[in-house]
Amino acid sequence: AAKSVTATFADTTAPNAPVFSTITTPTNNQKPTWTWSSGGNGGNGTFRYKLDNSDLTTGATETTATSYTPATNLSEGTHTLYVQERDAAGNWSQMYSATIKLDTVGPTVTAQPAGGTYLSAQNVTLICDDGAGSGCGNIYFTTDNSPPTTSSTKYTAPINISANTTLKFFAVDTAGNTGSARTEIYSFPNVAIAAGNIKVVQGETRQTTVTLT
Numbered sequence: 112a113a114k115s116v117t118a119t120f121a122d123t124t125a126p127n128a129p130v131f132s133t134i135t136t137p138t139n140n141q142k143p144t145w146t147w148s149s150g151g152n153g154g155n156g157t158f159r160y161k162l163d164n165s166d167l168t169t170g171a172t173e174t175t176a177t178s179y180t181p182a183t184n185l186s187e188g189t190h191t192l193y194v195q196e197r198d199a200a201g202n203w204s205q206m207y208s209a210t211i212k213l214d215t216v217g218p219t220v221t222a223q224p225a226g227g228t229y230l231s232a233q234n235v236t237l238i239c240d241d242g243a244g245s246g247c248g249n250i251y252f253t254t255d256n257s258p259p260t261t262s263s264t265k266y267t268a269p270i271n272i273s274a275n276t277t278l279k280f281f282a283v284d285t286a287g288n289t290g291s292a293r294t295e296i297y298s299f300p301n302v303a304i305a306a307g308n309i310k311v312v313q314g315e316t317r318q319t320t321v322t323l324t
Contacts, residue, residue, distance in 0.1 A: 122153075122198070122199075122200035122202065123200075123202060124152075124153065124198075124202065125198070125202040125203060125204050125205065126149075126150060126151065126152045126153045126154035126155075126196050126197070126198045126202065126204045127149075127150030127151050127152040127154065127196075127204055127205075128150045128194075128195070128196070128204045128205040128206065128207040129147040129148065129149060129150050129154075129158060129194045129195070129196050129204065129207050130147060130148050130149075130150050130207070131145065131146065131147045131194075131207065131209040132146040132147065132148065134146070134209055134211055135211075136210070136211040136212050137211075137212040137213070137214050137244075137245030137246075137284075137285055137286040138211060138212070138213060138214070138286055138287075139213070139214055139215045139286045139287050139288050140213075141184035141185050141213060141215065142180055142181050142182075142183075142184060142185070143180070143181075143185070143190075143211050143213070144178055144179065144180045145178065145179045145180075145192045145194075145209055145211070146177060146178040147177055147178070147194055147207070147209075148177055149177075149196055150196060150204060150207070153198040153199070153202075154196040154197070154198055154204060155196075155197060155198050155199050156175055156196070157173060157174075157175055157196065157197045158173070158174055158175070158176070158177070158194055158195065158196050158197070159171040159172060159173045159174070159194070159195050159197070159203070160172055160174070160179060160192055160193060160194040160195075161192075161193050162179075162181065162190060162191070162192050162193075163190055163191055164193065165191075165193045165206065165208070167193060167195055167203075167206060171195075179192060185213050186213070187213055187214065187215060187216065188212070188213060188243075189210055189211070189212050189213070190210065190211050190213060191208050191209065191210040191211075192208060192209055192211075193206050193207070193208045194206070194207050194208070195207070212245055212286075213286075214241075214244040214245040214284060214285075214286040214288060215286075215288060216241075216242070216244055216288060217282070217283070217284060217288040217289050217290035217291065218239050218240060218241040218242075218244065218247050218248075218282045218283075218284045218288070218290045219239070219240050219241075219282070219290055219291070219293075220237050220238065220239050220240075220250055220280050220281060220282045220290060220293060221237075221238050221240070221293075222235050222236070222237055222238075222278065222280070222293070222295045223235070223236045223238060225295055226278070226294075226295030226296040226297050227297065227298070228298045228299075228300060229297060229298070229299055230299070230300075231273075232271060232272065232273035233271075233272050233273075233297060234269040234270070234271055234272075235269060235270045235271075235272055235278065235295075235297075236269045237250050237252065237266050237270070237280055239282045241282075241284045244284055244286065244288070245284050245285045245286040245288075246284060246285045247282055247284055247285070248282065248283045248284050248285045249261075249265050249266070249282065249283055250265070250266035250280060250281070250282045251263040251264065251265055251266065251280065251281060251282075251283075252264055252266055252270070252278060252279060252280035253278075253279050253280075254270070254272070254276050254277070254278055255277070256277040256279070257279070258279065258292065259279050259280055259281055259292055261283065266280070272297045273299065274299055275297065275298055275299055276296070276297045277294060277295075277296050277297075278294070278295045278296070278297065279292055279293070279294050280292065280293060281293065
């Protein structure tokens, strides 16, 4: 008589890696949230993850949640969350990761040339520096001694200054941090020739009086 044979095959096919939702980076939020979903192909909704450590075989947090927010503030710099999903047979998916750049320090802005006393008009360039941060966004300025805000004039080209001016400015980086406002004062004294016409002849010296006020 024919005999029936039942074969049992182990499931060794891993599910697909989880998929992260859109994350905000760079950010100045020191407790950012990573959100993900199942990658499908047999995943049973059990996940494990670690922050800034890609070895998930030991010490990883297992959860059925699909998001992670750190309990304490993260330090400045980049942080990567690594996540896997398991199936009913115990197979873990390939690892998926998402990196957030954390920047909490505002940029600085300098003016070239700096404020001072000048005898001719100056084209003032505003230079933003965000160091190792997220990068400079926009620079805002005023020339009427009023405090600059994000509603003030946006800097796009050198500022021509030809009269006494108090220039105030600051920058916002791409993470949304606002730098401290700075002030540069440009002065242009009146120049009066007090001794008539000046005629310069080679080899001769002429004396006149120049009054700066």
